[in-house]
Amino acid sequence: MxxxxxxxxxxxxxxxxxxxxxxxxxxxxxxxxxxxxxxxxxxxxxxxxxxxxxxxxxxxxxxxxxxxxxxGDCGTGAGSCPDGNLGSDFWQAVGITFFFAVVTVAIEVVLGLWMATVMNRTFVGRSLLRASVLIPWAIPTAVTAKLWFFIFAENGIANKMFGTDIAWTTDPWTSRFAVIIADVWKTTPFMALLILAGLQLIPSDVYEAARVDGASKWKQFVHITLPLVKPALMVAVLFRTLDVLRMYDLPAILTSTSGASPTATVSILVVDEMRSGNFNSASALSTMVFLMIFAVAFIMVKFLGANVVRTQEEQRKGVR
Known part of the structure; x- marks a missing residue:
């Protein structure tokens, strides 16, 4: 010994x-x-x-x-209250950040699952399709933001195509949906790629047995595809949620970098505070952002992770 x-x-x-x-x-x-x-x-x-x-x-x-x-209470002492950056700006930025996270992730899950299902089929040109789908995700975010900025300009492609005069980058709610559209266009391929990896792990024999039993395409999707792809789907949702919670460059370039902007996320508020020279208050805000993201990650891993483990255990029991 x-x-x-x-x-x-x-x-x-x-x-x-x-x-x-x-x-x-x-x-x-x-x-x-x-x-x-x-x-x-x-x-x-x-x-x-x-x-x-x-x-x-x-x-x-x-x-x-x-x-x-x-x-919003600045107190007294050295270091006056930063102009225009009070509690109302913080809670507005938090609400906008979570709004972007919920809406974009929900849309990306639906579109990503559909795209992954299509790319998982066998057809001519499948490799070319998989490669072309990744192009929006491979483009740098700053380039994507500028691309959509020109599309959503006053005389841009969007207004000319639909014959409208919408203020895509200045109107409060319209600018938020413009950010959502641009973010969904860029990051849905990433979601589809992760889901596709999960779909490829599903044995084809399972679908063949379901077709022999007379199961329709919808029943195969609900009772086979969704349960078996759930672990990969949960990982994709976790990654994208944490990514959106720290979003900065896309809304900052597409709409505005001001902390009072209707599309200002918490990260934009931190950078705006640093540019104002209030480094200590910006440090406090960045620490709060870190704690917020950590709390969301902990909750998602705690609940979604348990569901993934349970699903994998059920799959092993089913195989046995």
Whole structure:
């Protein structure tokens, strides 16, 4: 047992030294910025102290920045309240962010499932179709935003095609749906690709047995395709939800970069705050964004992950 224990410990120690450089790089690139942002979120911005009338470099502010974003109360002391960025802007940005997440992910699930079902069939030119479908996803987001900006311009293709005079990028609700259309066009292929990977794992014998039993196409889809593709579908939904919650470049380029814009997400609010020079309050807001995304990811993994594990267990039992 002695030599075996030493050899086991030696392997564990060698594995540690092999992983140490990577962990050190991750600590510098990821851990330090996160911890630094959290630290700055509790510091006051430098500015004029309203009580003393002097310019101060700031100090410990406690939860002042967090309360400012949640309630709109800026408090007193060095670092005045950022102009126009109060609690109302934060909750509006949160509502817009979740609105984009729910609507875009729901549409992408339907379209992605349909596209994956079509690409999973055997026909001439299937490889060409799969490659061409990925083109919108491969285009950089900034290029996509500019492309749709020209389409939704006042004299753009959309208004000329439908004979309308819609303010696609300035009207509050129209601009939101313009962002949704552009995002769905770009990221639906990614959703379809993940779902297609799940469809290809389904044995063809299952569908043949269903056809022999007289099951219609709809019953095959409901009772075979959906249950068996559920693990891949849940992973796709999780990835896309977390991606939309941190959306910045598409609405910022397509409509506006202002924090008061009707399409301003929380990430746009963070960048707008940094451009205003309020780095500490921006750090508090970015920390809240991190906690929001972490909470959504935890809830989805907790519930959707359990469903995926349960589905896989049921599949193994069915095979046995």
């Amino acid at each position: 002695g030599p075996l224990t030493k050899r086991t410990q030696g392997r564990d120690l060698r594995a540690f030294w092999l992983l140490a450089p990577t962990m050190a790089v991750l600590a510098v690139v990821i851990a330090y910025p996160v911890l630094r942002a959290v630290y700055l979120s509790f510091q006051d911005d430098a500015g004029l102290n309203e009580e003393t009338g002097r310019f101060e470099s700031g100090g410990f502010a406690g939860f002042q920045h967090y309360l400012m974003w949640l309630t």
